[in-house]
Amino acid sequence: MLESSIEFIRCVRCGSKLELDVFKYGKEIEEGFLKCTNCNLIFPIIEKIPILWDDFSEYLSHRKILCGIIYKSIISEKLKKFVRSSYQKLANSMMIELLLKNVGL
Numbered sequence: 001m002l003e004s005s006i007e008f009i010r011c012v013r014c015g016s017k018l019e020l021d022v023f024k025y026g027k028e029i030e031e032g033f034l035k036c037t038n039c040n041l042i043f044p045i046i047e048k049i050p051i052l053w054d055d056f057s058e059y060l061s062h063r064k065i066l067c068g069i070i071y072k073s074i075i076s077e078k079l080k081k082f083v084r085s086s087y088q089k090l091a092n093s094m095m096i097e098l099l100l101k102n103v104g105l
Contacts (some may be wrong), residue, residue: 001029011036023076024040
């Protein structure tokens with residue numbers, strides 16, 4: 001992601017400006033976060049691509065194989081922790097859904 005593109009990107013939830021937190025920088029931003037200045041939503045930047053999704057756990061729920069690929073490609077521990085945490089939310093919600101289905105709810 002080019003640093004200059006931050007001027008044109010807004011939060012998908014509230015439309016506010018985003019702040020940039022860079023973990024790995026080459027010719028472009030390779031890893032980092034975009035953080036909403038209003039609603040505090042966080043968007044990861046992975047392999048130069050900002051993932052502008054309202055709920056990153058939901059994004060991963062439709063891309064389970066991609067989650068592993070993404071995780072293996074990340075260098076920054078902070079970003080790895082974010083992906084792990086998002087995946088854990090997904091796993092917990094899937095487990096609750098399965099339990100509810102098993103008890104007939």
